[in-house]
Structure formats: C-alpha cells, structure tokens
Amino acid sequence: MFESFTNSEILSGMITPAVLVSxxxxxxxSTANRLGRIFDRVNLLKSEVEMILDGKKNFQEERMVYLRHQLSVQKKRAVLIQRSMAFLYLATSLFIISSLTLAFTLAFAKDLSWLPTIIAIIGGICLFIASALLLYESRYNLTFINRQIEFTEFLERGVQKK
Structure with missing residues (x-):
C-alpha cells in the first residue's frame, strides 16, 4: 500500500501545483495593489467633487460630467479586480487540493489518479479566467487615462482662452 511513497511520482507531481500556487x-x-490604487483614485475623485461643490474650482459643470464618468470607470474596474481576485483564490485552492489529492491517490487509491489532473485543469481554467479579467481591466484603465488626458487638454484650452 505505501510502496508508492518511495517513488518520485509524489514529489514531482506535487511540484507543478506548488509552482502554480506561487x-x-x-x-x-499585484491585483491587490491595483485595487489599492483604485481606492486611492476614488478618494482623489471624491476630494475633487467636494471642492467643486464648495465652489473652489472653475468649469464646475464640465468637471462634474468628467468626474461622474471617471467614478463610473473606477467602479467597473473595482468589480473586474474583485472578480479576478476571486478566480485567483479559487485557482490557488484548486492547485493546493490537486497537490494533496495527488498524494492521497498515489498512497491509497491509484485507480483515482485522474482526479488530481482534473482538479489542476479546473484550477488552470480559473487562472486563465482571472488573467483574462485582469487583461480586460488593464485595457479598461486606458479609458480612464485617455479621458484624464482629454480633460486636462480641455482645461488647458480653457485657461488659454481667458
């Protein structure tokens, strides 16, 4: 029953999920850092809204339109980040379960040796989905950056006209 423990199958089979967990x-x-940056941006946008409402900024109407759009973008980004983190945590859990299942099946149930592979594949799919969400989020962030550049150019033109 325990003769497979002398075999290197267990160690080599458990290394791959460990690398994927890493x-x-x-x-x-990095995704948690991105979420932190979104939080910081939302706080800056909130401060900007408060300054506009206090009458401390010119182009108030234009700024409010711009800020509403930027807050909407940040909200969408936060949702994408949260979903990607959920898939990353799920993938991590599945890779750990895969590693443990491999050890268990090699030791006690060789006829179930396909099970760790299926679990690892599902973990890989979750990792892929998380990566795709992060890619979409990074492209969505470009919307924020481009809009910020456009609004800065608008402000510059408005100041030059005065």
Missing part, C-alpha cells in the same frame, strides 16, 4: 500568489499580490 504564480497565483504573485498575481493576487
């Missing part, structure tokens, strides 16, 4: 951890860390 990859997920790196993505989770």
């Amino acid at each position: 990859a997920c951890a790196s993505l989770i860390f």
Whole structure:
C-alpha cells in the first residue's frame, strides 16, 4: 500500500501545483495593489467633487460630467479586480487540493489518479479566467487615462482662452 511513497511520482507531481500556487500568489499580490490604487483614485475623485461643490474650482459643470464618468470607470474596474481576485483564490485552492489529492491517490487509491489532473485543469481554467479579467481591466484603465488626458487638454484650452 505505501510502496508508492518511495517513488518520485509524489514529489514531482506535487511540484507543478506548488509552482502554480506561487504564480497565483504573485498575481493576487499585484491585483491587490491595483485595487489599492483604485481606492486611492476614488478618494482623489471624491476630494475633487467636494471642492467643486464648495465652489473652489472653475468649469464646475464640465468637471462634474468628467468626474461622474471617471467614478463610473473606477467602479467597473473595482468589480473586474474583485472578480479576478476571486478566480485567483479559487485557482490557488484548486492547485493546493490537486497537490494533496495527488498524494492521497498515489498512497491509497491509484485507480483515482485522474482526479488530481482534473482538479489542476479546473484550477488552470480559473487562472486563465482571472488573467483574462485582469487583461480586460488593464485595457479598461486606458479609458480612464485617455479621458484624464482629454480633460486636462480641455482645461488647458480653457485657461488659454481667458
């Protein structure tokens, strides 16, 4: 029953999920940083709205239209980031379960040796979905950046006209 423990199958089979767990951890860390940057941007936008409402900024109507759009973009980005983090955590869990299932099946149930592979494939799919969401979010962030550039150019033109 325990003769397979002397075989290198367990160790080599458990390394691949461990590497994928490490990859997920790196993505989770960078994604959490992205979420933090979104929070910071929303706070800056909120401060800008408060200054407009207090009458401390010119082009108030134009600024409010711009800020509403930017807050909408940040809201969408936050949702995408949250979904990608959920898939990253799920993928991490599946890779860990895959590794443990491999050890269990090699030790006790060789006829179920397909199970860790299926679990790892599902984890890989979750990792792919998270990556696709992050890619979409980064492209969506371009909307924020382009709009900010356009509004800055508008303000510059408005100041030059005065």
